[in-house]
Amino acid sequence: MLEFVQQVVNGISLGAIYALIALGYTMVYGIIMLINFAHGDIMMVGAFVGFYSITLFGANIVVAMVFAMVACALLGVIIEKIAYRPLRNSTRIAALITAIGMSLFLEYMTIFLLGPQQKVFPQSAFPLKEYHALGLIIANKDIFIIVSAVVLMVILQFVIKKTRTGKAMRAVSADLEAAVLMGINVNKTISITFAIGSALAAAAGVMVGVYYNTINPLMGIIPGLKAFVAAVLGGIGIIPGAMIGGFVMGILETFVSGYGSSLYRDAVAFGVLVLILLIKPTGLLGRNTGEKV
Amino acid sequence: MQPILKSKLTRFVGEVLVLVALFTLVQYVITAGLLDQYYQINLTSMCINIILAVSLNLINGFTGQLSLGHAGFMAIGAYASVIMTQMMNQSFVVGILVACAAASIAGFIIGVPTLRLKGDYLAIATLAFGEIIRVVLQNIDAVNGPAGIVGIPKLTTWPWLFGATIITILVVVNLINSSYGRAIVSIREDEIASELMGINTTKYKVLAFVIGAMFAGLAGALYAHYFYIIKPGTFSFLKSFDILVMVVLGGLGSTTGAIIAAMFVTMLTAALQSLPAIRMILYAVILIVVMIYRPQGLMGNKELSRQTLDRIWSGRK
Numbered sequence: 001m002l003e004f005v006q007q008v009v010n011g012i013s014l015g016a017i018y019a020l021i022a023l024g025y026t027m028v029y030g031i032i033m034l035i036n037f038a039h040g041d042i043m044m045v046g047a048f049v050g051f052y053s054i055t056l057f058g059a060n061i062v063v064a065m066v067f068a069m070v071a072c073a074l075l076g077v078i079i080e081k082i083a084y085r086p087l088r089n090s091t092r093i094a095a096l097i098t099a100i101g102m103s104l105f106l107e108y109m110t111i112f113l114l115g116p117q118q119k120v121f122p123q124s125a126f127p128l129k130e131y132h133a134l135g136l137i138i139a140n141k142d143i144f145i146i147v148s149a150v151v152l153m154v155i156l157q158f159v160i161k162k163t164r165t166g167k168a169m170r171a172v173s174a175d176l177e178a179a180v181l182m183g184i185n186v187n188k189t190i191s192i193t194f195a196i197g198s199a200l201a202a203a204a205g206v207m208v209g210v211y212y213n214t215i216n217p218l219m220g221i222i223p224g225l226k227a228f229v230a231a232v233l234g235g236i237g238i239i240p241g242a243m244i245g246g247f248v249m250g251i252l253e254t255f256v257s258g259y260g261s262s263l264y265r266d267a268v269a270f271g272v273l274v275l276i277l278l279i280k281p282t283g284l285l286g287r288n289t290g291e292k293v
Numbered sequence: 294m295q296p297i298l299k300s301k302l303t304r305f306v307g308e309v310l311v312l313v314a315l316f317t318l319v320q321y322v323i324t325a326g327l328l329d330q331y332y333q334i335n336l337t338s339m340c341i342n343i344i345l346a347v348s349l350n351l352i353n354g355f356t357g358q359l360s361l362g363h364a365g366f367m368a369i370g371a372y373a374s375v376i377m378t379q380m381m382n383q384s385f386v387v388g389i390l391v392a393c394a395a396a397s398i399a400g401f402i403i404g405v406p407t408l409r410l411k412g413d414y415l416a417i418a419t420l421a422f423g424e425i426i427r428v429v430l431q432n433i434d435a436v437n438g439p440a441g442i443v444g445i446p447k448l449t450t451w452p453w454l455f456g457a458t459i460i461t462i463l464v465v466v467n468l469i470n471s472s473y474g475r476a477i478v479s480i481r482e483d484e485i486a487s488e489l490m491g492i493n494t495t496k497y498k499v500l501a502f503v504i505g506a507m508f509a510g511l512a513g514a515l516y517a518h519y520f521y522i523i524k525p526g527t528f529s530f531l532k533s534f535d536i537l538v539m540v541v542l543g544g545l546g547s548t549t550g551a552i553i554a555a556m557f558v559t560m561l562t563a564a565l566q567s568l569p570a571i572r573m574i575l576y577a578v579i580l581i582v583v584m585i586y587r588p589q590g591l592m593g594n595k596e597l598s599r600q601t602l603d604r605i606w607s608g609r610k
Contacts, residue, residue: 086585093359094588096413097541100534101580108573116570223426231475267428270421275491277418278406 001134007258008251013142015250016149017211020204021078021227022234022242022249023156024197030173031193037099038079039201041106041225046072046202047121047215048110056124061126065148065206069199076198077191082293085187105219110217118216121209145207145267152203156196160239169193173237205270222266229273235283244284316455323451332523337519339559340454344461346539346550346555348508351465353537354545354594356501357481358408359416362423363509364535365397367431368528370510371517375442378518385448389457389514391396396510397503399426408495411484417430420530430525441524442517449519457515461508466548468504477501482547538576541583541590550592 028036043238046068052065053059063247070187083102087095129140168189171179180186208223209215230249234241249269277285320488345363347573352360374388375396383391405488407418431439468474476497479487486510488494539558543550564590565572583590 083581086405090588092412094584098584101577104573105577108570112570267425270425273421277410
């Protein structure tokens with residue numbers, strides 16, 4: 001039983017990371033119906049910005065995270081402007097292929113500039129401590145990840161529910177054309193969505209650095225795909241769904257590596273995806289909508 | 294004999310002669326030792342890439358179902374053929390046939406449930422299946438897990454490559470020009486409308502998917518028996534993206550486009566062998582730029598046929 005609880009605790013911090021990445025996927029999908037394949041790689045860029053702000057500028061972990069979030073918010077806006085905006089009225093397949101291209105571009109540009117080797121995330125920025133309580137081991141990095149993820153999620157909820165920008169985002173997501181007619185600046189709203197989503201991914205990137213201790217240019221692929229699965233699991237386009245999906249994926253994954261074979265960890269994520277798509281493609285919180293001709 | 298039939302016959306004979314000449318020329322160059330190892334490897338990759346691109350184009354270009362799991366079927370073909378030839382001491386013919394059968398069965402099993410999905414959901418589901426195939430192979434000890442199988446006999450020779458490439462192209466082209474092909478293309482144009490016209494869309498989508506998977510299996514078998522080693526990591530989704538680049542570049546729905554793009558991408562890969570990062574950046578830029586400025590691909594759905602060649606020729610005169 002104790003081991004079970006311990007696995008849940010481990011799973012929650014991993015799940016918090018997935019949830020933050022999944023939020024970006026789901027927000028972008030909700031607003032322009034695009035699976036932003038490059039999202040996991042934006043997270044990777046965030047991890048590298050965090051890494052360099054610690055190693056080069058001696059920033060502490062929170063400042064590094066803020067740096068990474070600002071840099072990636074900009075990156076997200078630029079990517080949207082250059083690659084996705086020209087394709088807004090073309091087929092979804094074309095947009096998806098562009099996103100795949102953007103993902104490869106970020107990965108291999110980073111390899112080209114910084115080399116393919118993995119880098120060790122500086123321990124000095126975050127000395128590891130472990131707390132023992134009720135027979136459970138809780139590391140300070142888990143607390144850090146969970147607390148910062150929850151804070152970011154609360155801020156996000158506030159922005160979306162209470163501000164004018166959030167209202168505009170919800171309106172564009174509900175009906176883009178009607179939002180234009182109501183005088184909402186759609187381009188600006190989409191840019192803001194990319195900025196917020198990418199900033200959350202960057203925060204997750206720094207957390208991945210803290211969680212796994214190493215970062216490399218291809219680190220975004222697998223967490224990106226898993227976060228995408230999390231977004232689909234919760235119902236893509238639905239913000240609370242992404243949070244739930246992220247935590248479920250994290251816990252599921254630690255269970256599979258804890259009790260089963262860690263080799264099958266990645267296959268399980270994809271297996272979950274296939275099952276959802278076949279049984280309930282709209283996800284846990286999704287609603288079925290009819291198809292119009 | 295009627296004149297029209299006669300002209301068709303002469304054209305057919307002409308085409309066969311051109312192919313036979315091409316085959317004999319390359320065969321002579323190889324046996325005479327004029328083509329060194331480097332060019333032979335590139336020639337092999339070129340043929341394998343043509344098979345992969347033409348077969349993926351059948352699924353992505355003609356049927357309009359974006360599949361990102363092609364490397365998975367290639368892996369199944371590669372492993373199935375190697376199990377036959379290396380572990381069960383069967384001939385290469387048996388290996389190839391088993392590879393095709395195994396890949397098409399996998400294509401059927403994956404295709405039936407996933408092809409109900411549309412657009413990007415389908416893309417993600419096929420990507421997931423492709424990755425599942427790779428992870429499962431990684432975990433089977435009988436095929437050495439992540440280390441893969443080494444010491445595969447080099448059975449893929451030019452006659453095999455040439456024959457396999459020509460058969461792939463012929464099957465896909467003739468399929469597209471048949472009534473099946475028209476049904477397949479109608480699904481791409483408008484799935485709901487073609488369903489209303491009485492076309493069993495599921496049947497044709499699965500058919501195209503299974504045939505595409507079968508040829509990917511064939512390519513896998515040829516690959517395994519040329520390059521000495523196969524391991525699951527080779528067949529990750531990056532390999533699927535490679536094939537996708539060729540299809541997108543050539544034109545979604547143009548077989549000749551896919552062939553030309555496959556040749557071009559192979560040469561590009563060979564030229565940039567020492568700079569793998571640059572190659573991938575170039576791939577990425579190709580994908581983005583082509584999608585923004587020419588989303589239908591360079592050739593669109595146009596074919597480079599004898600007629601167009603004739604027209605260009607007579608126009609020049």
